[in-house]
Amino acid sequence: MKAALVQLNSGDDPAVNLSLTADLIESAAEQGAEFVLTPEVTNCVSASRARQNEVLQREDEDQTLAALRALAAKRSIWLLIGSLALKTGDADGRFANRSFLVAPDGSVTARYDKIHMFDVTISDTESYRESTGYRPGKAAVLGDMGQMRLGMTICYDLRFPRLYRQLAQAGAHVLSVPSAFSPVTGAAHWETLLRARAIETGCYVLAPAQCGTHTATRGKSRRTYGHSLAVAPWGKVVADGGADPGVTLLDLDMERVAQARDRIPALDHDRPFGDPE
Numbered sequence: 001m002k003a004a005l006v007q008l009n010s011g012d013d014p015a016v017n018l019s020l021t022a023d024l025i026e027s028a029a030e031q032g033a034e035f036v037l038t039p040e041v042t043n044c045v046s047a048s049r050a051r052q053n054e055v056l057q058r059e060d061e062d063q064t065l066a067a068l069r070a071l072a073a074k075r076s077i078w079l080l081i082g083s084l085a086l087k088t089g090d091a092d093g094r095f096a097n098r099s100f101l102v103a104p105d106g107s108v109t110a111r112y113d114k115i116h117m118f119d120v121t122i123s124d125t126e127s128y129r130e131s132t133g134y135r136p137g138k139a140a141v142l143g144d145m146g147q148m149r150l151g152m153t154i155c156y157d158l159r160f161p162r163l164y165r166q167l168a169q170a171g172a173h174v175l176s177v178p179s180a181f182s183p184v185t186g187a188a189h190w191e192t193l194l195r196a197r198a199i200e201t202g203c204y205v206l207a208p209a210q211c212g213t214h215t216a217t218r219g220k221s222r223r224t225y226g227h228s229l230a231v232a233p234w235g236k237v238v239a240d241g242g243a244d245p246g247v248t249l250l251d252l253d254m255e256r257v258a259q260a261r262d263r264i265p266a267l268d269h270d271r272p273f274g275d276p277e
């Protein structure tokens with residue numbers, strides 16, 4: 001199966017982001033992609049709670065979701081919408097950071113809310129408090145794509161290997177990690193962590209990413225690392241989206257999943273052990 005990673009530089013206007021995203025998905029489909037993946041917060045990258053309250057919608061009213069479902073159906077492709085920022089109706093006003101797996105008939109077959117929140121101080125000038133704006137999900141999700149199963153994760157989840165192991169042991173062949181990684185941690189950790197998750201699980205790892213400089217909030221712009229990556233089950237990087245928005249194609253070969261697991265059956269070799277003595 002041919003897959004495509006869509007790399008975006010989403011701003012804080014969902015209508016503009018939708019139009020750019022749809023163009024890139026169309027281009028991927030033109031080039032033969034049957035499975036297209038977009039990054040975390042495809043619909044809106046903004047650090048302004050006021051702006052988010054103004055432009056974000058609930059899932060049942062969200063224009064991006066409706067339009068991308070229609071596009072998947074029109075092109076008859078599988079589509080992973082890496083995530084959408086959505087209103088939830090919760091009393092505390094927090095949003096959901098939710099990933100959608102859309103089938104070629106346009107139906108949503110799986111949805112996953114990001115579990116691990118990026119509440120991190122990277123340096124004196126750079127910190128993130130994701131849990132202020134978003135409510136964390138509580139459940140791991142495996143999407144059914146017929147011949148293969150997709151373990152759905154988002155961005156900072158990447159640092160929690162237990163989630164990936166459980167998804168693989170529950171049947172995942174492919175793991176999605178749509179992201180908006182920081183440039184600093186991206187340069188230091190991104191490729192290594194993605195390759196490790198692929199090697200540990202014998203899964204393909206598909207990580208479409210946000211890139212570049214995003215809309216500024218109170219004079220402070222946010223930057224993301226780019227380099228959408230695809231890693232094969234033996235650990236080789238088979239696609240790299242570079243620094244700019246665009247589409248990167250790759251082949252998914254389920255034989256390679258079986259081969260990697262035959263050679264190193266570590267997924268079946270867990271043994272019980274107690275707390276460290």
Ligand SMILES: O=C(O)CNC(=O)[C@H](CS)NC(=O)CCC(=O)C(=O)O
Nearest residue numbers: 041118128130155156180181182185
């Ligand atoms: O802010 C939003 O609207 C959506 N959420 C994100 O972009 C999140 C929280 S700021 N980004 C990450 O998880 C980056 C993780 C990362 O960079 C690392 O693990 O090193």
